[in-house]
Amino acid sequence: MTAPSRTLHPAAWxxxxxxxxxxxxxxxxxxLLAFIAVVVVFVVAARRSAAPWSRSLAVFFRLGxxxxxxxxxxxxxxxxxxxGHVLFTLPHVxxxxxxxxxxxxxxxxxxxxxxxxxxxxxxxxxLLCFGAANSLASPYRLLRCLPTVLYEAGxxxxxxxxxxxxxxxxxxxxxxxxxxxxxxxxxxxxxxxxAIPVLExxxxxxxxxxxxxxxxxxxxxxxxxxxxxxxxxxTALGLLLVMLGVFGALDPGSVPSGGIPVLAIGxxxxxxxxxxxxxxxxxxxxxxxxxxxxxxxxSLSGCAVLGAFVIAGVVGVQGLQFTPYPLRxxxxxxxxxxxxxxxxxxAVMAPSPRxxxxxxxxxxxxxxxxxxxxxxxxxPGVAR
Amino acid sequence: MIRFSDVSFSYSAADEPxxxxxxxxxxxGEFCLVVGATGSGKSTLLGAINGLVPHFTGGxxxxxxxxxxxxxxxxxxxxxxxxVGMVGQNPSASFVTDVVEDELAYAMENLGVSPEAMRxxxxxxxDLLGLHELRHRPLLSLSGGQQQRVAIGxxxxxxxxxLVLDEPTSALDPAAAxxxxxxxxxxVHDVGMTVVIAEHRLERVVxxxxxxxxxxxxxxxxxxxxxxxxxxxxxxxxxxxxxARLAGWDxxxxxxxxxxxxxxxxxxRLAGLQAxxxxxxxxxxxxxxxxxxxxxxxxxxxxxxxxxxDLRIRRGEVVAVxxxxGSGKSTLLGxxxxxxxxxxxxxxxxxxxxxDLPPRKLIKLVGLVPQDAxxxxxxxxxxxxxxxxxxxxxxxxxxxxxxxDRVLPGVPRQHHPRDLSExxxxxxxxxxxxxxxxxxxxxxxxTRGLDYPSKDRLVRLLxxxxxxxxxxxxxxxxxxxxARVADRAMVLAEGEVVSDGAAREVVxxxxxxxxxxxxxxxxxxxxxxxxxxVALAGxxx
Numbered sequence: 001m002t003a004p005s006r007t008l009h010p011a012a013w014x015x016x017x018x019x020x021x022x023x024x025x026x027x028x029x030x031x032l033l034a035f036i037a038v039v040v041v042f043v044v045a046a047r048r049s050a051a052p053w054s055r056s057l058a059v060f061f062r063l064g065x066x067x068x069x070x071x072x073x074x075x076x077x078x079x080x081x082x083x084g085h086v087l088f089t090l091p092h093v094x095x096x097x098x099x100x101x102x103x104x105x106x107x108x109x110x111x112x113x114x115x116x117x118x119x120x121x122x123x124x125x126x127l128l129c130f131g132a133a134n135s136l137a138s139p140y141r142l143l144r145c146l147p148t149v150l151y152e153a154g155x156x157x158x159x160x161x162x163x164x165x166x167x168x169x170x171x172x173x174x175x176x177x178x179x180x181x182x183x184x185x186x187x188x189x190x191x192x193x194x195a196i197p198v199l200e201x202x203x204x205x206x207x208x209x210x211x212x213x214x215x216x217x218x219x220x221x222x223x224x225x226x227x228x229x230x231x232x233x234x235t236a237l238g239l240l241l242v243m244l245g246v247f248g249a250l251d252p253g254s255v256p257s258g259g260i261p262v263l264a265i266g267x268x269x270x271x272x273x274x275x276x277x278x279x280x281x282x283x284x285x286x287x288x289x290x291x292x293x294x295x296x297x298x299s300l301s302g303c304a305v306l307g308a309f310v311i312a313g314v315v316g317v318q319g320l321q322f323t324p325y326p327l328r329x330x331x332x333x334x335x336x337x338x339x340x341x342x343x344x345x346x347a348v349m350a351p352s353p354r355x356x357x358x359x360x361x362x363x364x365x366x367x368x369x370x371x372x373x374x375x376x377x378x379x380p381g382v383a384r
Numbered sequence: 385m386i387r388f389s390d391v392s393f394s395y396s397a398a399d400e401p402x403x404x405x406x407x408x409x410x411x412x413g414e415f416c417l418v419v420g421a422t423g424s425g426k427s428t429l430l431g432a433i434n435g436l437v438p439h440f441t442g443g444x445x446x447x448x449x450x451x452x453x454x455x456x457x458x459x460x461x462x463x464x465x466x467x468v469g470m471v472g473q474n475p476s477a478s479f480v481t482d483v484v485e486d487e488l489a490y491a492m493e494n495l496g497v498s499p500e501a502m503r504x505x506x507x508x509x510x511d512l513l514g515l516h517e518l519r520h521r522p523l524l525s526l527s528g529g530q531q532q533r534v535a536i537g538x539x540x541x542x543x544x545x546x547l548v549l550d551e552p553t554s555a556l557d558p559a560a561a562x563x564x565x566x567x568x569x570x571x572v573h574d575v576g577m578t579v580v581i582a583e584h585r586l587e588r589v590v591x592x593x594x595x596x597x598x599x600x601x602x603x604x605x606x607x608x609x610x611x612x613x614x615x616x617x618x619x620x621x622x623x624x625x626x627x628a629r630l631a632g633w634d635x636x637x638x639x640x641x642x643x644x645x646x647x648x649x650x651x652x653r654l655a656g657l658q659a660x661x662x663x664x665x666x667x668x669x670x671x672x673x674x675x676x677x678x679x680x681x682x683x684x685x686x687x688x689x690x691x692x693x694d695l696r697i698r699r700g701e702v703v704a705v706x707x708x709x710g711s712g713k714s715t716l717l718g719x720x721x722x723x724x725x726x727x728x729x730x731x732x733x734x735x736x737x738x739x740d741l742p743p744r745k746l747i748k749l750v751g752l753v754p755q756d757a758x759x760x761x762x763x764x765x766x767x768x769x770x771x772x773x774x775x776x777x778x779x780x781x782x783x784x785x786x787x788x789d790r791v792l793p794g795v796p797r798q799h800h801p802r803d804l805s806e807x808x809x810x811x812x813x814x815x816x817x818x819x820x821x822x823x824x825x826x827x828x829x830x831t832r833g834l835d836y837p838s839k840d841r842l843v844r845l846l847x848x849x850x851x852x853x854x855x856x857x858x859x860x861x862x863x864x865x866x867a868r869v870a871d872r873a874m875v876l877a878e879g880e881v882v883s884d885g886a887a888r889e890v891v892x893x894x895x896x897x898x899x900x901x902x903x904x905x906x907x908x909x910x911x912x913x914x915x916x917x918v919a920l921a922g923x924x925x
Contacts, residue, residue: 051522140482158481165524166476176723177759181816182747182776197762200802205477211440212478216539217465217494282496286489287503 005352007049010137011145012295012350016043017133019302020343022250023309024125029322030118031332032340033125036305039343040125040132047346049353053138060131064124071120076108079116084109085327111324118322145289149235149277155218159209163202170201220282231277234269241266294349301345308339385546385578386410386433391447392603393428393437402428404603406447410580410595412545415572417593417611418582419620421835422805424601426582430548433580434468435461451546466495469539471549473833475531476523484526484534485510485519491542502541509537513567528709529560533567540571547571549581553588554832557709557861558896561588568592584835587622587864587900590615591639612636620836623864624900626913630920643904650916651905657919674699674855675720675750675824680729682715682879689715691879692729697824697855702846704870704887705859706897712879713859714755717826720857721752733824747777751817752826753810760813761801769801769812777820788815791845807838814845824855831862843868866891867899867911887911 017040024036041057048054076090081103090105139161146154174197213219245266248259312320312335319331388408394401402425410416420426431437435456438445449456451467461470472478481487488509492502510516513533518526523534532552539547549568553561569592571577583589590596596614598607607614612635615625624643628636631650637643673696682690690712697703705713718724719731722738731738733749741749754760763769770784777783788795792811801809810830818825831839846856846869860866866873866887873890875882875897883890892902892909901910910916 053522138482144486155480173754173756173759176718177754179723179743180721180747180752180754181760181773182743182820197759208472208474208477209480211436211461212470212472213480214440214461215434215436215465215468215470216480216491217462217542218480220462220465220494283493284496284499284502286486286493286499286506288499 007141007289007353008047008137008298008350009145009289009291009295010141011289012291012298013136013346014133014142015299016302016343016346017129017136019299019306020132021126021129023306023340024122024129025250026309026313027320027322027336028118028122029319029330029332030121031330032320032336033118033121035332035337035340036343037125037128039340040128042344043347044132044135046348047350047353048135051138054135057128057131057135060127060134063131064127067123067127068117068120071123072113072116075112075116078104079108079112081106082109082112082325084111084325086110087113111327114324114327118324141289144285147235147274147277148283148285149232149273150239151283152232153236155213159206163205166205167198167202170198174198174201227276231273233273235273235277238266238268238270238273242270294351297349298346301342301349304342305339308336308342312336312339385412385414385452386580387448387450388432389448389450391432391445391449393425393432393443393445395441395443397444401603403432404605406606408597408606408608410578412578413572413576414578415569415592415594416578416580416597417586417589417595418580418597418599419586419614419618420582420599421601421620421837422584422807422833424599425603426599427550429597429599430470430550430580430582432456433546433548434464434470435459436470462494465491465544466542467544468546468548469536469542469544471532471535471539471547471552473551473554475528475535478535478538479523479531482522482524484515484521484523487523487534487538488515488541491538495542497542505541505543509541512540512570513537527560529556529563532556532560532564536564536567544577546578546580549579551582551584551833554584555709557707558588558863560709561585561861565589565592584833585622585862586620586836587624590622590625593638611638622900623913624904627901627904627916630913630917640900640903643900647904651908653923654905654908654910654916654919657923673697675731675733675857677716677719677726677731678729680716680719680726680731682712682719682724683727684715688879690719690726690876693876693879693881695720695857695874695884697857699823699855700850700853701872702850702856702858702870704866704873705857705876706861706863706866706873707876707882709861711876713876714828715879716876717752717828717857717859720824721750721826722746723752744777747817747822748820749822750824750826751820751822753813753817753828753830755829755832757810757813757830758801760816761809764800765798766795766801766804766812767797769816770797773816773819779819784815784819787819788812791815791818792841805838806833807835807841810834810838810842818849823853824857825849827856827858827860829860829862830858831860831865839865863891863897863899864912866897867902868914873897 020036020040024033027033044057048057086107087110089107092106093104095104140158143154143158171194174194241262245259245263248262250259309320312333317333317335319333320336322330386409388406391403391406392401393403406429418426418429428437431441432445432449433451437443439456439460451464454464454467456464479487480490485506488506489502492505497505510519513536515530515533515537518530518534523531526534536547536549536552547568553564556564565588568579568581572579581589590611593611596609596611598614598618600607615621615638616629616636618625624638624640625636628643631647633643633646637646675697677693677695679692679694680690681688681692693712693716695703695716705716707713715724719726720733720738722741725739736749738746738750761769763772766788767785770788771781773784774781788811791814792808795804795808795811801812804812830842834842843865850856858865858870870887872885873887874884875890875894888909888911891897891899891911892906899911901912901916905916
């Protein structure tokens, strides 16, 4: 099934990535976690576009590795001591009585290191899923799908997001400028000299942007503002409640009165706010993303993966959870493997992304980074 | 279409008004060029057209500005968005979305245009501006000229009847600037758009303008008229006009084509004369270079920013490095200044490797003034800046201040660097860099945003420096600057040297980089009006 090339609805990608992430939360089996990671990376490799943000997966991959390392190091130095196979012993620092539960140094066991590594791996896989969502559909495109009532909030977030790469460029050029004046570029002194110019630059940019938005009709008045504000408020509150509700449903006991009622109230508020606000909105939308069969396929494949994990949790499938006490190799339950495989479907179901005409553009991209900053702000990798 | 009646404006009650009793009418379909020194009120005048002045900037505006009968008093800029499109100097700072197509649609979404009309207008605009191949590209990946065209497109989709542009080509290389200006002319002629544009590099825009509005500054009365008339008496004029005045041509030609028709007698008079000062130093006579880059290559990611470039700079020489936006000019300067190390090849300044030196030693050998000179300045006043610079460089107190007086006398010492004019800010940055007396000075795009008087001062300063034994490397798009100061010129394309040689030969033989005088007087290789003046004076004696 090869669909003509177009961009998939961003919400479908984010939903898929989110379900993969939530599935990762529900297991502590390193084999399953690794399997999820492989599936995610495969789908991204198959269906990402050539746009600069598509390369963010690598960044999140590296971030994940760092998380694992930090988690293990923290465990080795400060970890809780349980008996097991001692690998080596660090010098023990005695702590006063009130600091019970925390220890510094002492014997380091294989079990505790394994446990920490699996914990880290789980976090890393969640990060990877987030990175995958970023690579497959830029967060800007997701924001474009926000209901019209939340448009203002969406614009604010978009502006903030564009701001980050610009900030990196500014910081690079200011560091260069300091070097050109023979001043330190490192250390506390370097940092202090950096802050003020960076803030000034940021302020300048936001003023220019505000002027440009104003001149292009942002914030024109049409309908009754009070009515619109009420709708926006209702929508925002509804979204918040839905979020709380989902959280409560996932982790029973974390939200008083359980997640489901909160979720329901939130959903009702959200629906009311959206219909009331959307009906009279003067804004129109340019080429809204469409939701067709492939979108259903991608989101359902994610749901299938998550469903398999939920069922496994309820039924109590062997191997969903893994503890190194006692020490043994993790198993690979067949049921969950098949479940995770369902997550591969987007690699064939999603249409191949449009080629934004990049090949000849690569050079210009670099030029831009150079010419927009200063002579030689060594900032390769900003635009990519 | 646009009517100013008795408009005065001051940024605060205490300030002198920057515009005073302005009466001005701009008709439908006119291409109006606004000229004036920096800080004269050009931007204020432009901002008043769509109400950004005073709704956004604050300040006191008296009198009325109406556009198509709608007064800016009752309509803030957002209500005029369907009537006036505003394009700023720095397109990347005005982008709200991240992809070309979305950016084009943004204004229409705000205006509530129906989806069908929106689709149609985006397609039309893509065609009109030649952007259709870029439609899915992220804005950050576009080159400067492309970004500026997108910024124009982004306001055009709202189908305004007036387009206001504040120095739209100042950051662009000659070819990209042509591209933008050609687009604007097309809009005026094909669509009947009213265009009001402010620009420093008059040589680029004057040929296209129907009318010129000269803003003399300090609240004096505007001078409005046909380009020929205004240019004849204008203190700021492109080289072509200067040449016309020298040769006594009437009416003043505004395009190279018109000038060439009139230039026949002048060409005959100049035929037997020496082109350029006879004292042009022959580069081969001083063998040992003070700075050199040998076979340097530099890589950004997978892209070769520089590929096997050689550059030798001798004492007392001015080398101009030219080329498209992003051809590697800035990278080359960065290598020479020790900000980056070459991936291959080696760089030497006075026998030392700049990348290995600690910053404090480096600044005594080589100084670089980056494109945005303001980033070099970080104190809250010019006086503080000078003191800080003395302290950092270990110079006797007062050195930087003295240098500043040499560069540009009369820069107000208590001002914040951000409040200075572009020319003054450049002067302060130059003073800071020149204070430790580095033998090699690197300038990246120094004339960006400079008006003609500031540019003249820069040229004089560079000549003094060179006479004092400094060597200067300038990366620039400004062909007129190259014509006036450079001994040697090097053209880069995609990181490779395309041509390298005496400035006169390199520049005159390129249709893109030739200065106006050279175009008019071709095939003889004259570069500047001054050369012609000196030669004529010599021959008549």
